[in-house]
Amino acid sequence: MAFERKHILGLQELTAEEITLVLDTAESMKEVSERDVKKVPALRGVTVCNLFFEPSTRTRSSFEIAEKRLSADVLNFTTSQSSVVKGESLLDTARNLEAMGASMIVIRHPMSGAPWLLARTLDSSIINAGDGSHEHPSQGLLDLFTIRQLKGKIEGLKVVIVGDILHSRVARSNIWGFMKLGAEVRVVGPPTLIPKYIENIGVKSYFSLDAAVDGADVVIMLRIQKERQDSEFFPSLREYSRFYGLTREKLKYAAGDVTVMHPGPINRGVELSSDIADGPGSVILEQVSNGIAVRMAMFYLVASARSSS
Amino acid sequence: MSILIKGGRIIDPSRNFDKVGNILIEKGTVKSYPEDIKKLEKASDVKVIEAGGKIVAPGLVDLHVHLREPGYEHKETIRTGCESAAAGGFTSIVCMPNTNPINDNASVTEYIMLKARTEGVVNVFPLGAITKGENGETLAQIGEMYEAGCVGVSDDGMPVMNSKVMRHAMEYVKAFGIPVISHSEDLNLSGNGVMNEGYTSTLLGLSGIPSASEDVMVSRDITLAELTGTHLHICHVSTVGSVRLIRAAKERGVRVTAEAAPHHFTLTDKAVAEYDTNAKMKPPLRSETDREAVREGLRDGTIDIIATDHAPHSEDEKMVEFDQAPFGIVGLETALPLSLKLVEDGVLTINEMIAKLTHLPSAIINVRKGTLNPGDQADIVIFDPGQKVKIDRESFRSKSRNTPFNGWDLKGVVLYTIVNGNIVYSV
Numbered sequence: 001m002a003f004e005r006k007h008i009l010g011l012q013e014l015t016a017e018e019i020t021l022v023l024d025t026a027e028s029m030k031e032v033s034e035r036d037v038k039k040v041p042a043l044r045g046v047t048v049c050n051l052f053f054e055p056s057t058r059t060r061s062s063f064e065i066a067e068k069r070l071s072a073d074v075l076n077f078t079t080s081q082s083s084v085v086k087g088e089s090l091l092d093t094a095r096n097l098e099a100m101g102a103s104m105i106v107i108r109h110p111m112s113g114a115p116w117l118l119a120r121t122l123d124s125s126i127i128n129a130g131d132g133s134h135e136h137p138s139q140g141l142l143d144l145f146t147i148r149q150l151k152g153k154i155e156g157l158k159v160v161i162v163g164d165i166l167h168s169r170v171a172r173s174n175i176w177g178f179m180k181l182g183a184e185v186r187v188v189g190p191p192t193l194i195p196k197y198i199e200n201i202g203v204k205s206y207f208s209l210d211a212a213v214d215g216a217d218v219v220i221m222l223r224i225q226k227e228r229q230d231s232e233f234f235p236s237l238r239e240y241s242r243f244y245g246l247t248r249e250k251l252k253y254a255a256g257d258v259t260v261m262h263p264g265p266i267n268r269g270v271e272l273s274s275d276i277a278d279g280p281g282s283v284i285l286e287q288v289s290n291g292i293a294v295r296m297a298m299f300y301l302v303a304s305a306r307s308s309s
Numbered sequence: 310m311s312i313l314i315k316g317g318r319i320i321d322p323s324r325n326f327d328k329v330g331n332i333l334i335e336k337g338t339v340k341s342y343p344e345d346i347k348k349l350e351k352a353s354d355v356k357v358i359e360a361g362g363k364i365v366a367p368g369l370v371d372l373h374v375h376l377r378e379p380g381y382e383h384k385e386t387i388r389t390g391c392e393s394a395a396a397g398g399f400t401s402i403v404c405m406p407n408t409n410p411i412n413d414n415a416s417v418t419e420y421i422m423l424k425a426r427t428e429g430v431v432n433v434f435p436l437g438a439i440t441k442g443e444n445g446e447t448l449a450q451i452g453e454m455y456e457a458g459c460v461g462v463s464d465d466g467m468p469v470m471n472s473k474v475m476r477h478a479m480e481y482v483k484a485f486g487i488p489v490i491s492h493s494e495d496l497n498l499s500g501n502g503v504m505n506e507g508y509t510s511t512l513l514g515l516s517g518i519p520s521a522s523e524d525v526m527v528s529r530d531i532t533l534a535e536l537t538g539t540h541l542h543i544c545h546v547s548t549v550g551s552v553r554l555i556r557a558a559k560e561r562g563v564r565v566t567a568e569a570a571p572h573h574f575t576l577t578d579k580a581v582a583e584y585d586t587n588a589k590m591k592p593p594l595r596s597e598t599d600r601e602a603v604r605e606g607l608r609d610g611t612i613d614i615i616a617t618d619h620a621p622h623s624e625d626e627k628m629v630e631f632d633q634a635p636f637g638i639v640g641l642e643t644a645l646p647l648s649l650k651l652v653e654d655g656v657l658t659i660n661e662m663i664a665k666l667t668h669l670p671s672a673i674i675n676v677r678k679g680t681l682n683p684g685d686q687a688d689i690v691i692f693d694p695g696q697k698v699k700i701d702r703e704s705f706r707s708k709s710r711n712t713p714f715n716g717w718d719l720k721g722v723v724l725y726t727i728v729n730g731n732i733v734y735s736v
Contacts, residue, residue, distance in 0.1 A: 012512065089629055111630040112514040113584030120583075121628075132632070134514030172514060197508040 003301035006309065007119045007126040010135035011176035019180055023145050025297035026290070032069060033293055042300050043072035049102035051094065052078040052129070053109045058264055058288070059129055059138070063106050066295035075102060094118050104302065107131070112169075125302050133167045139263050140173030142294040144181065146287050147218055150259055155182030158255070160212050162244060163222030163271060164193045164233075165205075170263045174220055175203055188212035189222075189244055192233040209244055216254040221246055221262045221271045241270045248275060259283055310356055311335045312730065313349050317360025317691060321367055321681040322664035332365060334687040337730035341683055358725060360691050366663045367679045368400025368431075368688035368726065370670040371641065372490075372568060373465070373544060373616035376402075376433070379420060380409025385621040385708045387421065390641075391429035393619070393707035395734035397641040398723040400688035401432040401671070401678045402619075406443070407466040413438035413449035418457035430733040431726075432688070434674060436463045436490060439478045443467040448478060455485040460674040463490035465544060470496055472529060479539040488540040488566075488673060493526035493551070494592065503632055505578040505593040513581065515631060518593050524550035531558045534565055542673050543567040545618050547592040549602040556611040566673050567606070568616040571640060571647035572713065574603045574656075580713055586627045586634035587713045590620065604656050607665070614670045615662075617644045621709030639707050646719035649694050653720070659694065691725040698722050 001017055011019065032040055048067045052060050060078070067074045077097060094105060104125045107115050112132030119126040130136040148154055159178045165171045165187045178185050179202055187198060188206040198205055206212035213219060224240060234240050251258060260272070260282050268274050276282060312334040319342070320327050333340045333349065349355050371394065377385040385393075387404075394402045404421065406412035412421065418435050425433035437454035439462045441447045451462055462482060468491070469475045479489050499522045504510050506517025527543055531554060534541035546552060546567050558565045572590065577597050580588040588594055606612035620637025627634050648666065651657045657665070667679030678688060700717045702710040726734035 089625070091628055109630070111632040113631045116584045117628070117630060132514050133516075167514075169514060172512070195511040196506070197511045200508045201512070 002308070003305050005302065005305055008137055008298055008302060009115050009119060009126065009128045011137050011140045011173045011180070012135065014180070016180045019141070019144065019177060022141055022294065022297050022301060023148060025300060026145050026293045029296035029300065030290070030293035032296070038069050039071060040069065041071045043067065043070040043303055046072050046103055046303065047075060047101045048072040048104040048106065048299070049075040049077055049097045051097065051105055051107045054130070056108055056130070059108060062288070062291040063129060063295055066292050066299060069292070070296055070299055072299070075100065090114060090117065091121055094122055098122055098124050103306070104299065125306055127298060127302065130169050132169065134169050135173045136169040137173050138291065138295050138298060139170050140177040141298070142287060142291045143174055143220065143261055144177045145294050146261070146283055146290050147259065149290070150283065151217065154178060157183040157217040158186070158215055159183045159218040159220065160186045160188060160216045161220045161222065162209065162212070162246065163189050163224055164228060165189055165198060165222070166193045166195050167225065167228070168222045171222055175201060179203070186212050190234050190240070193228070209246070209250055210253055213250055214253045216258055218259050218261065219246060219251070219254060221260065223263065223265065224267060224271055237270055245271055245273065246276055247273050251276065261287060264288070310354055311340070312727070313346060313355050313357045314360050314365055314689070314691065315346065315357055317363050317365035319365045319681065320660055320663050322660045323367070323668035323680040324682070326681070327660060332681070332689070334727070334730050337687055339681055339683050339685050339687050358691065363691050363693050363724060364659070365689060365691050367667040367681050368690050368728065369398045369645070369666045370401045370679045371399050371617050371619065371644070372403045372614060372670045372673060373570070374402040374404050374619045374641065375407070375621065375637070376404040377621060378408065378424065379417070383623050387424040387433065388428040389706065389708040390619070391425070391431045391433065393639070393641045393705065394431045395726045395728070396706040396723065397643070398645050398690040398692055398726055399431060399641060400690065400726060400728045401434065401676070403434045403436055403460065403674060405463060405465045406436050406438040411438050411443050412436070412454070413441050413443070415450060415453040415457040418454045418459050422458045431728050432678065434458070434460045434676060436461050438462065439464045439469055439489065440474060445469045445471055446474060448474070448481060451481055452485060455487060459487070460676060461488045461490050461542070463492065463544070465490070465492040468492050468494045468496060468526065472533065475530070476533050476537060479533055479537040479541070483537070483539055486675065488542045490542045490544060491530045492544045493523055493530050495522045495525045498522035498525060503589060504581050505595045507578055507596055509578045509581055513584065520548040520550055520595065520599065523548050523592055524554065527551040527554050531555070531563055531565055535563050538564065540564045540566070545570045545573060545592055545616070546603060546606065546612055547573045547595050548599050552602045552606040552611055556606070559611065566613045567611065568614045569603050569607055569612045570616060570618045571644050572638060574600060574607060574651065575647050576600070576713065584631045585713060586629070586631055587638055587711050589631065589634050589636055590618070590638050591636040604651070607651065608656050613665065614673065615644065615648055615665045616670065617641055621707055622711050623709060627711050638711050638713060639705065639709050642705050642707065643700055643712060643714050645692060645723060646698060646700070646721035647714070649721040650719065652694070687727055687730040689725070689727040690723060692721060692723045694721050696720065696722040
């Protein structure tokens with residue numbers, strides 16, 4: 001099948017076939033990353049702009065390496081200030097970048113839906129690098145890629161997502177991705193951070209980590225934002241960690257070959273004890289290197305959809 | 310110049326009048342319902358409007374309009390807001406006090422009244438703020454604003470959170486016999502919410518405003534109305550819970566009335582699906598269950614009237630991230646076709662629909678509007694309820710274009726709007 005999307009805004013919109021195509025393409029991109037000369041000419045002459053309205057060393061670097069390995073010209077535009085504080089609207093900023101020749105814009109934004117605004121208005125292809133509490137499709141895809149590589153399949157796996165589901169874009173992308181490829185998805189966290197309507201998507205929600213982890217093949221730990229404890233979502237990080245932090249003890253209930261994932265950066269001792277983060281079931285560093293291959297695949301497919309349309 | 314409206318179906322629900330006939334307008338008032346019109350038709354100083362097959366009704370009355378002037382003239386002015394009203398068939402509108410400066414004292418009221426008299430083509434009735442600067446703490450100059458022309462007080466846009474202040478406001482207005490018009494919302498529960506809390510907000514990762522945020526405050530306001538005996542009018546009812554609360558309050562005799570906005574009885578939060586900021590308003594578009602409850606409330610009379618919550622915002626302000634966009638949509642020029650849809654769907658009869666847009670809203674603010682008795686000021690709308698229309702925001706008279714209904718195929722076209730005997734709008 002051919003990939004026909006000009007933008008990648010979220011995994012909710014992608015079909016299982018499209019997701020599988022990205023993962024398959026990422027396999028060959030991974031092979032590029034293992035060569036001595038880690039470069040192919042797929043995006044030669046294409047200007048890609050990384051428009052980051054939130055600090056994110058990890059994701060931005062990963063996108064940038066992916067772009068460079070595909071021979072794109074890369075323009076980085078990073079600001080921690082929101083467009084409104086700066087006085088220029090998001091659309092004006094993006095239109096300026098387009099005028100400089102960018103035909104692909106990778107956007108990270110603290111507000112849900114910001115990439116949609118650009119996709120609706122601009123000619124450029126928009127790649128969502130994480131928008132507010134909405135989606136983080138490249139993270140979802142790289143988690144799928146990592147698990148598929150490790151376990152050989154996604155279908156039938158029991159996947160548990162732990163933590164702040166309410167505010168997590170990683171959670172939403174992982175829920176869609178794993179569900180579309182046939183996994184059973186569970187979410188668990190304090191009731192204040194589990195949206196009331198989440199089960200309508202087709203996941204099962206839990207408030208007890210022990211129950212949720214029972215028989216799990218994959219456990220995805222979400223980063224907990226420290227500011228949440230100040231807005232009455234839970235009393236303290238200590239208490240959060242006591243009930244929802246993953247320890248060897250709790251992991252006993254999971255499948256023997258359970259894989260533990262974390263999108264990073266980790267609050268050691270809060271979401272994860274160090275022995276798990278650094279232990280044999282952890283693929284956290286593997287996730288990081290797979291991220292480059294998956295992002296290369298995203299660019300590659302969007303670029304070919306652009307040139308064929 | 311006199312006007313003869315000939316052969317229309319005249320509907321005046323205030324006195325259960327529904328007959329085909331003629332209306333003669335002279336010197337700005339409804340002169341008579343002449344049966345023999347041969348002479349009149351030939352008279353040189355009589356303009357004849359053929360209304361055969363059309364509906365002739367009292368000019369529509371909208372209890373909930375943001376005219377934005379003074380202070381936000383880039384969104385709307387009193388002049389353009391009135392023109393928008395006339396194009397929608399409205400002849401009287403009530404404007405909210407959240408301007409800049411806020412209408413919290415007589416000099417602002419007088420400014421609005423003066424502007425409306427000199428530049429506005431429809432009747433404008435201002436509402437004063439409940440508290441100074443809408444700060445929710447100290448009472449505004451309610452008595453002086455009443456003397457200057459305010460027909461009620463409201464906290465629209467910035468709800469009075471302090472229940473004691475609200476109690477005092479409800480007690481104080483009794484001296485002037487005006488209602489308290491409440492935007493019932495618990496701001497703490499709403500938090501930084503930007504749309505209805507539900508399945509759609511969960512998918513979109515947008516902060517939700519729970520229905521409880523409205524229900525809690527409707528409950529409080531009804532309780533205070535019961536305590537004080539004051540007439541409480543509740544704005545833009547959007548939830549199952551508040552319909553239920555208002556119905557129960559009415560059953561036990563509390564002086565409470567309520568309005569619903571066309572977008573709440575037409576759309577659900579699914580309209581937000583692609584982060585459409587023209588589907589962002591307060592209260593937010595709710596679930597299908599809520600929408601049905603609002604329609605049932607309109608049907609059984611729990612919700613007395615239809616009001617637009619016309620809230621213009623400029624294109625630049627709306628073309629931003631969903632979180633950043635201001636709340637509100639324009640409503641004056643889409644209200645009639647959307648209300649006629651209620652008739653088509655069997656929720657209301659045409660007479661009930663007209664009542665909810667004419668004499669019932671007038672009664673809430675105690676003004677003599679929305680009727681067509683001989684001797685009344687001639688405020689009249691003539692419309693064709695069956696004529697198809699494609700909503701085109703570029704054709705709006707309003708200064709703003711923020712509507713979720715652009716491109717919709719509806720029925721109902723305003724042919725003439727007459728205010729005080731003058732044709733202020735015709736197609």
